[in-house]
Structures are given as structure tokens and as C-alpha cells.
Amino acid sequence: MPLTDPTQDLALLAEMRSGNAGAFEQLYRRHQGPLYRFAVLRCGSADSAADIVQEVFLALLNDTLKFDPSRGVLQGFLFGVARNLLLKQHEARRRYVSSSNVYDGDTSDDEVVDDGAGPLEKLLANEAAENVRHALQKISPHYRDVLILYEMHDLAYIDIAQICGIDLGTVRSRLSRARAKLLNLLQGDLAVSSRCPPRQPPDIDGNSVLEPSSTFPLEARS
Amino acid sequence: MSESKTPIAILTVSPIDRALDTLRQEAEKLNTPAYVENILMAAFATAQTGKAGVTTAKAHLESSRDQFARMVSQWFAPGFAVAASVVMASWMMLSPLPQAVDDVSVTSMSTLADASEAANPFIAFQSLERIALEPSPRLISANVPRSSLAAYGVPIDPETAGQSVRTEMLVAANGQPLAMRFMP
Numbered sequence: 001m002p003l004t005d006p007t008q009d010l011a012l013l014a015e016m017r018s019g020n021a022g023a024f025e026q027l028y029r030r031h032q033g034p035l036y037r038f039a040v041l042r043c044g045s046a047d048s049a050a051d052i053v054q055e056v057f058l059a060l061l062n063d064t065l066k067f068d069p070s071r072g073v074l075q076g077f078l079f080g081v082a083r084n085l086l087l088k089q090h091e092a093r094r095r096y097v098s099s100s101n102v103y104d105g106d107t108s109d110d111e112v113v114d115d116g117a118g119p120l121e122k123l124l125a126n127e128a129a130e131n132v133r134h135a136l137q138k139i140s141p142h143y144r145d146v147l148i149l150y151e152m153h154d155l156a157y158i159d160i161a162q163i164c165g166i167d168l169g170t171v172r173s174r175l176s177r178a179r180a181k182l183l184n185l186l187q188g189d190l191a192v193s194s195r196c197p198p199r200q201p202p203d204i205d206g207n208s209v210l211e212p213s214s215t216f217p218l219e220a221r222s
Numbered sequence: 223m224s225e226s227k228t229p230i231a232i233l234t235v236s237p238i239d240r241a242l243d244t245l246r247q248e249a250e251k252l253n254t255p256a257y258v259e260n261i262l263m264a265a266f267a268t269a270q271t272g273k274a275g276v277t278t279a280k281a282h283l284e285s286s287r288d289q290f291a292r293m294v295s296q297w298f299a300p301g302f303a304v305a306a307s308v309v310m311a312s313w314m315m316l317s318p319l320p321q322a323v324d325d326v327s328v329t330s331m332s333t334l335a336d337a338s339e340a341a342n343p344f345i346a347f348q349s350l351e352r353i354a355l356e357p358s359p360r361l362i363s364a365n366v367p368r369s370s371l372a373a374y375g376v377p378i379d380p381e382t383a384g385q386s387v388r389t390e391m392l393v394a395a396n397g398q399p400l401a402m403r404f405m406p
Contacts, residue, residue, distance in 0.1 A: 019270050021263065021266055021267065021270070024262075024263070024266050025259070025263060028259060028262060029259075032253065032254040032258070032259070033252075033253050033254070035254075036252060036253060036254040037249045037250075037252050040249070040252055041245075041249060046255075049254075050254055050255050050257075050258050053254045053258055054258045054261060054262065057258075057262050058262065058265060061262065061265060061266055061269060062269065123252070124245075124248040124249070124251075124252075125248065125251075126244065126247075126248045128241075128244050129244045129245045129247070129248035129249070130248075132241045132242065132244060132245040133245055133249075135241075136245070151242045151246065152242075152245070152246050152249060179238050182238060182241070182242075183237060183238045183241075186237070186238075186241055187237075
């Protein structure tokens with residue numbers, strides 16, 4: 001399900017191409033949020049995500065990447081461009097990932113990766129959400145794409161298939177594996193954290209302070 | 223999922239859904255930094271200026287072409303007509319008179335001299351006032367293909383059509399052609 005009205009997007013795009021700055025601004029504001037969130041969760045860096053959003057809209061502005069309305073909605077097109085840019089960025093960072101075609105095989109065992117992006121930035125205020133995001137970073141990019149687009153952006157399978165250039169069956173299987181992998185990672189982290197609980201700074205009276213609100217509910221289950 | 227729910231309620235929801243729900247709620251707060259919008263709006267303005275510049279340049283080029291075509295149609299044809307008239311007048315004056323040969327006077331001889339100079343007259347492209355008011359005109363030599371003269375009604379010999387005609391052009395300081403004459 002598209003997050004924005006495709007008809008209105010097309011009208012704004014036409015106005016933008018005729019030189020209306022307001023239309024471009026409106027298009028940007030409609031799409032920047034989802035694109036930025038996708039990029040942040042995908043690459044784990046706020047700066048890189050901002051660069052990706054900027055490049056996507058510059059491509060739209062310069063019409064270097066021809067958007068064809070008959071082949072899909074603008075939102076899907078923008079997500080697709082962002083994903084391609086992220087893949088290029090990822091490949092540049094990790095030379096041993098030869099190309100995005102590697103991701104098209106659904107039988108590979110590389111479901112968990114170390115993304116090699118250096119120390120993970122703290123992007124979210126909520127500790128539990130941040131833990132989930134860190135676990136997400138450990139999932140292989142082709143699984144991560146599907147998981148983010150489906151779970152965070154409520155996109156339909158068909159839209160995800162188009163964005164990622166895969167068929168519907170692959171979307172389903174990748175989503176299933178990604179969810180299982182994420183659960184495994186979260187439970188694994190919790191098992192470690194339950195064996196070695198993080199030390200909390202003492203309060204003013206010297207007593208240990210526990211913050212149940214900042215811990216993910218799964219911790220209670222494990 | 224709120225923290226106030228009982229453990230039983232928590233267990234009935236898939237843990238992975240709870241995890242993703244938590245992440246989704248937090249991620250919703252993220253937006254692209256404001257500077258990106260500023261950069262993009264500036265890029266949009268630049269792109270529009272560039273497009274306008276290209277449009278203006280095209281319009282200017284078309285205007286120049288029109289101006290040149292107008293100049294050719296307005297000035298060259300009458301110019302050649304004037305030149306033809308002068309040549310004809312010179313030829314008439316140089317031709318031996320059938321009668322009263324003795325009447326060829328000093329006055330006639332001076333006219334003949336003037337006519338020889340007038341054999342290479344300037345063909346004006348601009349008004350005489352405009353030419354007279356030009357503060358620093360320049361005279362430049364240029365070779366014009368003979369074949370291009372056909373458009374102005376000048377008869378062309380096919381054997382020499384590939385050759386050039388030597389001309390002198392009177393040009394204003396800003397490069398605008400004022401007048402032209404053919405050199406022998």
C-alpha cells in the first residue's frame with residue numbers, strides 16, 4: 001500500500017518539471033521521511049542516509065533516472081533508487097560482496113553479516129528500539145531490505161518485489177527468514193545480556209538503579 | 223505495546239512483532255536533516271536558472287539568425303542593385319560617344335576618374351547616419367565564396383564558382399557590419 005497518493009505525486013511531479021519550486025518542496029516533504037528511515041535502518045548511519053536521500057532527489061530533479069509512471073508509482077521508484085544507491089555504497093565498503101546479483105539467490109547462508117560500518121551510531125532514544133536496530137544491522141542486506149520495507153513501511157509484497165527486483169515468492173521467503181533471524185539475534189543478545197547484566201550507575205544514595213522501561217519486553221521472557 | 227500490559231498479554235503477541243513495533247514507533251521520529259532540503263531547493267533554483275539560460279540563448283540564436291536573414295534580404299539585394307547601377311553608369315560613361323567626340327571635356331575626364339573609384343563602391347548595411355555616427359569603425363578584409371553571390375542575383379560562372387571574391391567590410395566597434403565592397 002503506497003504511503004502517498006500516487007495521483008497527487010504525478011501532479012506534483014508535472015508541476016515540478018514545469019519549474020514550480022513549491023511542487024518540488026511538497027514532493028520532498030511527502031517522501032523524505034520514509035526514504036530516510038529506510039536508508040537509516042538499511043545502512044545504520046544517519047549521515048549516509050541523508051546523503052542517500054539527497055542523491056535520490058537530485059536524480060529526480062535532474063531527471064537523470066527517468067521515472068516512467070506506467071511501470072509503477074513514484075514512491076516505489078524512489079525506494080528503488082535509494083536501494084540501488086545503498087547497494088553501491090555497501091559494495092564500495094565491502095569489496096568481497098561482488099554485486100547485487102548475489103542477493104538474488106535465496107539459498108545462500110549469509111543471513112547474518114557484520115556490516116563493517118564501524119561502531120554503530122546511536123540513532124534512537126529508546127534503548128529497546130536501538131537493540132532491535134542493532135540486531136537488524138546484523139542481517140544480510142537482501143533480507144534486511146525486505147524486512148524494513150514490509151515491517152517499517154507497510155508496503156505490499158508486490159511493491160517490495162518491484163523495488164527489489166525479485167518475485168513474490170522470494171519476497172515471502174526472505175521476509176520469513178529475516179524475521180526468524182532477527183528473533184534469533186534478539187534472543188541471543190538477551191541470553192548474553194542475562195548472563196552478564198549491564199552495570200548501572202548507582203544513584204545518589206549509592207543504590208543500583210534499574211530502568212525497566214528502557215529494556216525490551218523480550219528480556220523478561222528470557 | 224505499552225509496558226503496563228500483563229506478562230500473559232505480552233506472551234500472546236509474537237516477540238518479533240513486538241520488537242519490530244518498538245523499532246517502528248521510534249523510527250517514525252526520524253526525519254532527514256533540514257540542511258538536505260536547503261541543498262535540494264538551492265539545486266532546484268540553479269537548475270531552473272540553467273534551463274532559463276539555455277532558453278534565452280536559443281532565443282538569442284534564433285533572433286540573430288532572423289536578424290541576419292532580414293539583413294541579407296533588406297540590404298544585400300538593394301546593395302547589389304546600387305552596385306549594378308554604378309557599374310552600368312560607369313560603363314555608359316566610359317563607352318565612346320557616337321557623336322561629338324570633341325565634346326569630351328575636362329569635366330568628363332574628371333567624371334571618368336570618379337567613376338573608376340566608384341567601380342568598387344561600398345554597399346551599406348546600415349543607414350548612412352548610423353555609419354557616420356560610428357566612433358571607431360574598422361575595415362577588415364574577407365574572402366566570400368562566389369557561389370554565395372548567386373543568392374543575390376549575381377551571375378556565376380560554373381568554372382569559377384568554387385573561387386572566392388575578395389571583399390572589404392566596414393565593421394563597427396561592436397562587430398556589427400556596416401558596409402562591404404568587392405575588391406578586384
